[in-house]
Amino acid sequence: MDYQVEIEGGATFAADASEDSLLRAALRAGTGFPHECSVGGCGACRYELLEGDVEELWPDAPGLSERDRKRGKRLACQTRLLGDARLKVRCDAAYVPPVPPMRTDCALVGRKMLTHDMAELRFAASQPLNFLPGQYALLQLPGVRGLRAYSMSNVADGSGQLQFIVRRTLDGAGSRLLVDQLPLGSNVMIDGPYGHAFLREHVTRPLICIAGGSGLAPMLSVATRASALGMSADFFFGGRSVADLCARPALAALPGFGSTLRLHEVVSGPDFDGWHGATGWVHDAVASLVSENAHDHEYYFAGPPAMIEALQEMLMVKLQVPYEQIHFDRFV
Numbered sequence: 001m002d003y004q005v006e007i008e009g010g011a012t013f014a015a016d017a018s019e020d021s022l023l024r025a026a027l028r029a030g031t032g033f034p035h036e037c038s039v040g041g042c043g044a045c046r047y048e049l050l051e052g053d054v055e056e057l058w059p060d061a062p063g064l065s066e067r068d069r070k071r072g073k074r075l076a077c078q079t080r081l082l083g084d085a086r087l088k089v090r091c092d093a094a095y096v097p098p099v100p101p102m103r104t105d106c107a108l109v110g111r112k113m114l115t116h117d118m119a120e121l122r123f124a125a126s127q128p129l130n131f132l133p134g135q136y137a138l139l140q141l142p143g144v145r146g147l148r149a150y151s152m153s154n155v156a157d158g159s160g161q162l163q164f165i166v167r168r169t170l171d172g173a174g175s176r177l178l179v180d181q182l183p184l185g186s187n188v189m190i191d192g193p194y195g196h197a198f199l200r201e202h203v204t205r206p207l208i209c210i211a212g213g214s215g216l217a218p219m220l221s222v223a224t225r226a227s228a229l230g231m232s233a234d235f236f237f238g239g240r241s242v243a244d245l246c247a248r249p250a251l252a253a254l255p256g257f258g259s260t261l262r263l264h265e266v267v268s269g270p271d272f273d274g275w276h277g278a279t280g281w282v283h284d285a286v287a288s289l290v291s292e293n294a295h296d297h298e299y300y301f302a303g304p305p306a307m308i309e310a311l312q313e314m315l316m317v318k319l320q321v322p323y324e325q326i327h328f329d330r331f332v
């Protein structure tokens with residue numbers, strides 16, 4: 001069912017309310033609707049409803065504070081339209097999707113365990129899906145309420161293959177299904193690409209890629225493309241123990257590994273058994289490399305919120321790296 005949406009002082013677009021949240025309809029229509037995670041966690045897609053009827057898909061979504069709710073704010077990623085609507089939000093050209101997102105039926109064609117809790121999954125799409133290195137997609141998983149965001153770990157090559165690296169979380173409905181249960185051959189609707197932490201190919205500054213846990217997926221995609229282009233990159237991968245360090249085989253297969261592409265593995269502990277390399281927090285390891293010339297690099301990172309916050313604080317506040325040189329996804 002198509003409804004008309006008008007953004008006060010901005011775009012008007014048609015939204016397919018049977019398939020899309022307000023946010024996904026707005027992005028599909030090419031607007032610069034602010035967003036980050038697209039799954040209710042971050043609050044970047046807050047807006048105010050001026051006219052119209054909507055349904056909230058996840059009324060308790062953590063992306064809205066009590067104060068936001070009292071002030072009448074809603075999350076576009078958790079809004080289903082029930083009719084035409086008029087709303088207030090400040091759009092920005094920076095949020096216009098660089099590749100128009102589309103829904104595609106995909107089949108699970110492969111699964112490989114990388115560690116005790118992380119698996120690489122391969123999907124074949126029914127049509128070629130384009131995406132930029134570092135972007136993510138939203139998966140509609142059978143029997144799971146809401147969509148789940150996962151970053152592609154491969155690069156788009158026109159074949160329609162999508163690869164993800166998923167970490168099993170405690171009691172996690174989506175990740176447990178993907179890592180342990182979903183049978184090969186299963187069909188999954190995948191919608192994408194989304195996200196702004198994609199490789200800026202035209203920027204010639206050397207890259208610093210930083211991944212924590214399953215943040216490996218988008219960083220692998222970025223490093224794969226960067227190495228094909230001969231760009232210089234330092235790749236930091238942080239894990240709690242040696243058993244978590246699973247980045248080396250994929251990176252070692254890329255051109256320039258050991259010369260233009262350099263891997264730095266860091267174990268945070270408390271289990272250091274069998275490890276003789278760098279220890280501590282991955283952002284401290286980054287600091288030791290770049291503190292003298294922090295402004296000369298382009299930074300890409302993905303992983304748990306605590307790692308993202310530590311890196312933001314270090315790069316933006318302490319080292320004063322310009323905002324435009326920093327690209328990240330927070331796995332909320």
Ligand SMILES: Cc1cc2nc3c(=O)[nH]c(=O)nc-3n(C[C@H](O)[C@H](O)[C@H](O)COP(=O)(O)OP(=O)(O)OC[C@H]3O[C@@H](n4cnc5c(N)ncnc54)[C@H](O)[C@@H]3O)c2cc1C
Pocket residue numbers: 036037038039040041057058136145146147148149150151152164165166167168169171172173174175176195214215217218329330331332
């Ligand atoms: C941009 C982005 C990229 C990501 N990339 C990766 C990746 O490459 N690899 C990886 O392992 N993880 C990634 N994540 C994390 C991933 O999306 C999941 O949050 C994680 O796998 C846990 O999901 P779960 O279903 O197992 O856990 P659950 O606890 O079942 O669900 C967690 C998430 O599901 C959503 N959710 C929960 N309940 C509802 C509801 N009622 N309605 C709607 N939504 C709901 C919320 O977003 C919540 O954060 C990414 C997250 C983001 C935001």
